[in-house]
Amino acid sequence: MSKELDTLLTALYVLVDDHVVPPRVGRGRRPVFTDSELLTVAVAQVLLRFPGERRWIRHVHSDPHWRAMFPHLPKQSGYNKRLRKAEPLLGRAIWTLAACCPSWFDDLWMTDATPVPCGMSRETVKRSDLAGHANYGYCASHSRYYWGFKLYLVCTGDGMPVMWCLADPKIGEREVVAALLDNNHHLIREGQILLADEGFSGAEFKKLTASKHLRLLRPDPKDETYRNGNLGGVRQWIESVNQTLKGQLDLERHGGRTPTGVFTRVTQRLLAMATAIWHNWTTGVTSKRSLIAYDH
Template sequence: MQGLLKAIPKFNLIQATVQEFIKIITPIYQLLPKRFRFRQNYRQLKVNDVTIIACMLARIALRDPSETHFHQTLAASGVVVPERSRYNRRCRDLLQIMKLIRQYLLKRYRHGSTYEIIDSAPITLVSARRSNQAKVLRGVAHKGYNATKQLYYYGFKLHAVMDNDGYFVNWELTPANVDDRKPVEELLREAPAHQVLADGGYLSRKLQERLKSQGINFWFPLRKNMRKTDHINSSFLKNQRRYIETGFNNLNIVGHFEHPGTRTLIGLGSRLAALFLWNIIKVHSNLAQGKSGLSIN
């Protein structure tokens, strides 16, 4: 009997990645309210919610820019998933569940932060010169200006708050023409911190005073022609603030969110929810291994 060969099953890369995310998500999914887990006709699902979410996270981890191509790859790799149109609907329907799982993981993984950084990034649907003829999300998206890249675009603006460990603790989506300062108080209300760093686009004395009354020290760089106060215009703080730009760049490398190619708002929301859920899992993994939270290798 000892001489008989033993068949040891080997998972391919996609199967192994999906299984890894299933192990992480399953215990958190069991903690969700019953109205999410036991919704109508849940017994008739051939593929459970955890597997669908794990597949979405695996696409991000493997940096596949096309959901259609990755769905074909899943099927070819032996992962049981619904047919493509149903799979896309399931992904959209899991938006709220992914947000809840992300909140649970944040509470479990985060242990306080020294400071937080707030910034925005463009989500381009079409170029500015085609914006007048664009029909994608007409009436919801808008034309805006990206000061970093110095170009106009048609789409949305992603506002996000990141802490010093690399966790994106909160995010919000607005049309591209919305001022960066408008969603600040709402974002920081759900992600409170005593020290918050921002860039020159958030320069506002009134906003700074309102946040100070809430116990938040809101820092932004002053212009050279502004009168001197007790405000510290430190190059060190400017360098620390740039870490969120690295965070956005990492998310774009793996999730391609700046040019999503989606045609529905809920589809864009589900992709962003999966992307920020992946960020929480990845940063925790990096920190547990002694790496920087901003590393994606």
């Protein structure tokens, strides 16, 4: 483990323990492995690129440094159950980290969707517990079909997650983002700008964003008069955020086999990215989404 990763995990543990995990009240046996430790270990697993929990737990138990930091870490089955039950804490931790960053107060938000494959064979599709939740979709960037979900993400300019959800790939993008904005309307500030792609064109969606005091900024389709141009430079920001999730945080290798498992593992990766961005703001690193110091 590098000094930078050790420092990041220590700072994250303190923040989560102070501001995310509610204080324990009442009687009963207190857990020897706390929720604050659980979230810290979950972030370390993603940053060190251990997509499988079994290998990760075996690595921690075999390393003296990790054993000293987390002496009561449960076995793989216990860790998996605790992590799935901590799904609300994962989201609360992301919002807490986001609120600590200067980018939280920026006027610009970005939104896009990226595939989250969950199976590669017909037999998997037929037998999976995700049947009825996941569906077939088309990934235009790779020119291929996949079976799984779509991750819809609304983030700040530096990539800090603000809103996110998993949806059936066959549901329209505008419909999903409209529901996402409606469910998280308390996070929207008046005058906020939402940067999106051409798929979010349409008078109905524009009217909906205006009703929530959002200014929609998207590339101009070819059949429209000039307004914003192609926005090619700024559109690369959200593409680079998706690439960080897929290329460095192994989003497509999540390993989830149930709806709760997939959502928990996806949120776990969003938390790891949010932690790195928050720590880079704290330490003054120029590239806020850089993971180089923490992935080894």
